Amino acid sequence: MLCIDAHVHYMPPLTPEELDTLSHREPYWGLLLRPPVGARSLQGWVSAERMLQDMDAAGVDYVVIQAQYRRTHAACVEHNDQLLALVRRWPQRVIAFAVVQPMAGAQARDELRRCLDNGMRGVGELNPYAQGFAINHPDFLRLVEMCIAYDVPLSLHVSEEVGRYYLGKSTTPLRHYYWLACRYPELKLILAHWGGGLFFYELMPAVRKALRNVWYDTAASPLLYPTAEIFEVALRCIDYRKLLFGSDYPLILFPRRQSEPDLHTFRMQVQSLLPPEVCEAVLGGNAARLLRLDGVTESVTTTSETDNTEVGQPSMQPSIAGATETPVHGLMAVAMVAEHWPQTRAVFERYGIPWQDSPVPFWEPIVQAAAAHGYGPAEQQRLLDELNAAIA
DSSP, X not given: OOOEEEEEOOOOOOOHHHHHHHHHHSHHHHHXXXXXXXXOOOBOOOOHHHHHHHHHHHTOOEEEEOOOOOSSHHHHHHHHHHHHHHHHHOTTTEEEEEOXXXXXXXXXXXXXXXXXXXXXXXXXXXXXXXXXXXXXXXXHHHHHHHHHHHTOOEEEOOOOSSSOOOTTOOOOOHHHHHHHHHHOTTSOEEETGGGGGGGGGGGSHHHHHHTTTEEEEOTXXXXXXOHHHHHHHHHHHSOGGGEEXXXXXXXXXXXXXXXXXXXXXXXXXXXXXXXXXXXXXXXIIHHHHHTTTTSOOOOSOOSOOOOOXXXXXXXXXXXXXXXXXXXXXXXXXXXXXXXXXXXXXXXXXXXXXOOSOOOOOTTOOHHHHHHHTTOOHHHHHHHHHXXXXXXX
């Protein structure tokens, strides 16, 4: 049975000085690796050689290295160079995805071409919140269209919108990822970390059809859900051919009984739960088809596209088109009207109707919000000082 871990990161050990420099250059990623006092990092550190040893010990044939979501263009290029070197050294064991900063515009597109032309097989793991771009921004959408043109998958970091806070829990709403899948049905889209639970809505036939070309990976799953229960629920909601095994190695997935990361424990949990056909697909076959490792192109219609919604239920899909004589009618979406006719925004504001999407969940701490806006440790402390001074 071919085994592919479709979501790992390359995390070679850093000296305290290197970690301090990274925290200032890349505040969000640095926050994950060096959390503030009172928070615990579950990040493990392994060399490339140790990763290959762990692969051999666990019977993993390939790893897909998801790039670190860096905020600056220069840091993206630097990390891509690291991953390209690994691919050149172990082409039969290591697959790599590229990281880009969409807001770098043409530079990002040139960097993506460089990476894909030199053997990378996808893009990601990108994080809209941590990298400071909106999913509907034109520069990001140009990169999406490049993924389609190259016929490679795009992997996005997704977090569940409810529950406890943990370092790196992103605030981008699930509906934004859904919008992307609807706009680009030909895009091979991987939503990491169970898609933040988006898969549940595939029980709705219209959503299942819209997400027919979306895959979900299981990265960091033991830190979020009981393994047996999440697989049981997920396999009721989605076709098993849309599910990719990923560990998020070298993250410590079982902190109560692990001090070192491995590629074995979580994989064996999953293998013990699934019937042979499903296990073979989830643990490697699905990723092999998606990445064309065996020369087979993954079908984009892995689930039924029949919409079995009740007859007589009116469509509430937001639209600019309407059957009335006036341009705006009551079933149009506020956000779409405001985007299409900017002069309507003042009208909405007079009525107290918000037309901008501004997610600020109650659980997000100040340090993460600051890091996501590019403020390093010194600026974070200054912000805290100013907040305390304001209320003193």
